Amino acid sequence: MGKTLFQKIWDAHVVKQLEDGQALLYIDLHLVHEVTSPQAFAGLRFANRSVRQPTQTYATMDHNVPTVNPSDVRDAIAKKQIETLMENCRDFNVSLADLDSPHQGIVHVIGPELGLTLPGKTIVCGDSHTSTHGAFGALAFGIGTSEVEHVLATQCLWQTHPKTMRVQLNGSLKPGITAKDVILGLIAKYGVNFGTGHVIEYAGTLIPSLSMEQRMTICNMSIEFGARAGLIAPDETTIEYVKGRAHAPQGEAWEAAVAEWKELRSDADAQFDVDIVFDIDDLEPQVTWGTNPGQGGSVNGFVPNPADAKSDVERRAIAQALEYMGLEPGTRISDIPIQHVFIGSCTNARIEDLRLAAAVVKGRKVADGVHAMVVPGSKQVKQQAEAEGLDKIFKEAGFEWREPGCSMCLGMNPDIIPAGERSASTSNRNFEGRQGRGARTHLVSPAMAAAAAIAGHFVDVRTFEVEGVTA
Amino acid sequence: MEPLVKHEGKVVCMNRVNVDTDQIIPKQFLKRIERDGFGEFLFYDWRYEPNGNPRPSFELNTERAQGASILLADANFGCGSSREHAVWALQDYGFRVVIAPSIADIFFNNCFKNGVLPIVIDQQVRNELAQSHERGEWERMTVNLADQVLETDHGQRIAFDVDSHKKYMLMNGLDDIGLTLQYQAEIEAYEAKRKAYQFVY
Structure with missing residues (x-):
């Protein structure tokens, strides 16, 4: 064998x-x-x-x-x-x-x-x-x-x-x-x-x-x-x-x-x-609604109802997540407003991620009431992005352009989200308190985070016209 | 490391799945450079209200849970971050044994390095234990690592599996580094035949 x-x-x-x-x-x-x-x-x-x-x-x-x-x-x-x-x-x-x-x-x-x-x-x-x-x-x-x-x-x-x-x-x-x-x-x-x-x-x-x-x-x-x-x-x-x-x-x-x-x-x-097979041809942009990375689905979907859960354990897990996240069952994902956007982390802070996000925000403005920031993954990524003018695109749109680090992925530094506020984050964990005590994290791709920053709520990035780049 | 051969203690139940290490020890407590003193921060955000008062409904804050040293948890306990601080916090609080239907890999390994025994038991058996505990049918448990069996104080016995190497190390309170250094010659022999890309710098 x-x-x-x-x-x-x-x-x-x-x-x-x-x-x-x-x-x-x-x-x-x-x-x-x-x-x-x-x-x-x-x-x-x-x-x-x-x-x-x-x-x-x-x-x-x-x-x-x-x-x-x-x-x-x-x-x-x-x-x-x-x-x-x-x-x-x-x-x-x-x-x-x-x-x-x-x-x-x-x-x-x-x-x-x-x-x-x-x-x-x-x-x-x-x-x-x-x-x-x-x-x-x-x-x-x-x-x-x-x-x-x-x-x-x-x-x-x-x-x-x-x-x-x-x-x-x-x-x-x-x-x-x-x-x-x-x-x-x-x-x-x-x-x-x-x-x-x-x-x-x-x-x-x-x-x-x-x-x-x-x-x-x-x-x-x-x-x-x-x-x-x-x-x-x-x-x-x-x-x-x-x-x-x-x-x-x-x-x-x-x-x-x-x-x-x-x-x-x-x-x-x-x-x-x-041995499993996962077919991605029909995959839609993903947004998590819960407090673990598996509690998510399509941006065109809805917040689930605990009553529809397959087991008692799952029902409790969904109910606990929705309580923490402040979400009602049946809410359209794209109707969820956000107050913070974090583009960064070891998952999505490399140059291609920043290019993707920049292509979405180029010539647009961050929605009123949204605090958006980009934290490049490293000094080298930051330097490359600046050489390509990506920092200008982000700053003109109203994003903060920061120095490299883990930052708001886990909020060990000063970059934390206040209790009850909601983020679209390109990081990897939406655990309770991960981005700050009481903070509500939704995990998304860099393109989806950028689109949410502009719209002020989740939105299917495929409906955005993006100049010169397929997201 | 403190050896663990047999442990008798009070049990507390936690009926939550996917308890991650961010909950066990939130990030604001990871900045310390010491290894001890994490117990007071265990499950901090669940255990205390934002104003610092204990949250009465939290599992560890009930009167019945006081003095517990065995945690009966649920599926995928200890998932997420690799932070060993999670085990340091549990151990410093007083836990010596964590029982769950599944335990995340890194947390599982970290337990053994700190004299805490993680035990995986069948989900159904776990649920029945939690239910009979909730009905007040039993309070305490004896965990016999030598014989690989748990026994509740109402006489229910449950056998469990444990890796024989980890069992030996824990029963004797042995330090892995000490063991490894016995293989100094093998490590040197391995290093002598490494491929360049493994170490070229």
Whole structure:
């Protein structure tokens, strides 16, 4: 029987297999940020241990960073956390893209940008959205702080073999439909814990047509599907993206790597524990109405009625969500007014996302009473966007143009939404309190967020005329 | 890490699905660089009114729940963010065991690193336990990790599965790093034969 892509990467990284099923897995790249690392470094200090491979470890600060003036961290506890990362990186010789670095940004945006993220690697970070890097055909997953400490000390991690799932995405992206709609639609159909215990491989006829950034958006939200990781086999698009990036191999090492990467695909007769097909040809722009990423559907749909739920558990979950969200059953999604628009996060703050949103807002104005902001994923994304004049388009429309960071995706910095107010957000989680206590989050694509900013409520972006760009 | 072989304690039920780690420990408490003291912030936004007063209806605030050390939760508990702070908060509050019909992967692993035992049981069995608990038929439970069995104080016994490696580590309170360093030679041998792209910088 053939091997899956996942199995090939796994097998290539087993340092020691124990009889009780545990495998000691070698970790090629460890990404670090300020929130989940301080206790890990403290553990190393306490035990008088060092970082085993500082050059396979790369840190940045993103979660706490203010986006108006990043160096003006007024929250004393946040400031201490940022300074602690600087001190730890200095003491343990770990590379750090700090606030003054041209490479600073959201950890899952800068890894690929710098060529640190490569096919065939094992990649971990103390952050659940590490699944993003799976877009390159890497095995990438989030870990807790104890595991961060373990990887720092040993460059390895104990793992139990996960189950495998193939998700075949069939069809093509119609105008106005984005990778974000694909992953939101998938989660809405199957539920937020469908992937629990599994590593997903996304395959199907859609994949070859997707850019690396679109693939990252899909893999990013694998965790919202419950999965341990999501990955996509590398192809010419992947290799083209990686080529020439700062930390990518060069010369002979590059040629050897490309030859290896071309073998990174599931064999034709490989078996998956679960195999599903998701047809996207009829997919509509997605908007979540509830408090988990699976509680959503088409922008042309309605807020559901708990009474129509299939089970008691689901009925309670919908009722609780609607109470928090302040929504009445039967409300047309496109009738829901919004007060905030956030375009950003590791899901949707790359240059293609910003281009898409800019194309929608160009020559238009943000609706009265709507506060809209764009937070680029990294300094490099920001610079590129400014070179293309996207910042001007956003600012002329009435958006705020901010500095890079995680920002309003989780509101650890000052970017939070007041209680009872509602956002159209390109981020990944609509949990209660995620964007601020009592804040009501609706997850959408960058094109849909931009359209909502202009209209003041949700609107099917396909009804917007967009100059020169199919959204 | 504190070993866990057998634990006897009071049970509190939480009848909510998809409880995410943002609820277990909201983001405003993630800025601290210490590992302890998170218990007072556990389930903060659910546990307290915006003015800081305890919300009487919240599960942990009932008189019956005081002193509970075993949490009987529902499906997909601990989903979302990888924040280990969620487990630190549960443990610091006093929980040693979390029982649910399904538990999110990262949270599940984080539990074992902190001396908290996560147990997955059948959904139907979970529902019946929650119902009989609600009817006041039982209060406490003994969790026997060695024998892999739960027993309520009204005599219901439920066997559970646990990964043998994780069980051994938890029963002995062992640190993973210590174990791993026994394989120093294997790690060095692996590093000697790595492909360039795995570490070229």
